[in-house]
Amino acid sequence: MSPLDDTATEELLRTAGLRSTAPRRTVLQVLEDHPHQTAAGVAELLGEAGAGMSRQSLHNVLEDLTRTGVLRSIQPVGSAPRYETKVDDNHHHIVCRECGAVSDVACATGRATCLTPASTPDFAVVEHADITWSGLCVNCAPTTTR
Known part of the structure; x- marks a missing residue:
């Protein structure tokens, strides 16, 4: 997938009623590039990119983005929840x-x-x-x- 435009990402977050923070923008970019990741998968990809964050912070970001409809969460049988940016x-x-x-x-x-x-x-x-x-x-x- 193509990189998210910074301006579009900030507008997306603000429209959802969220502040545009670096952790939220980074998680969105990771999931845009690698859809259907679990929280553990996102954490691993963040670490590889040198943008690691605490487990609690990551879960808070995923919860905020999912609750406001910025992310979609699916939970296949036998799997942890997986996240994607394709919500429209x-x-x-x-x-x-x-x-x-x-x-x-x-x-x-x-x-x-x-x-x-x-x-x-x-x-x-x-x-x-x-x-x-x-x-x-x-x-x-x-x-x-x-």
Whole structure:
């Protein structure tokens, strides 16, 4: 992915009601470049870039960015939450059940999956559906299935 523009990043944070701090901007850039990371993965990438921060600070940043809709959090079965900057659409995910690799999947057109609930008891607003498929990535699938 391409680097986030500093001005756009600052505007994104301010629009979300957050101060534009160096830790928030750095975490956003890491997740823009490396989507679907766990907190541990983000911490490792920050350390490699010489921008490490305490575990608590990182979790606070991830919580703030997720709570305000700047980040999206998904939690595939058997995985820690994973974070991404792609929040402006209703895409879905496919997860390798062997190595845990995650890829984005665009919404189906034509023969759509169940994206609208049959009923919404006690809910006035329904925002989106989170659909996660599982399978084997090309690196983990046996050569006979390729």
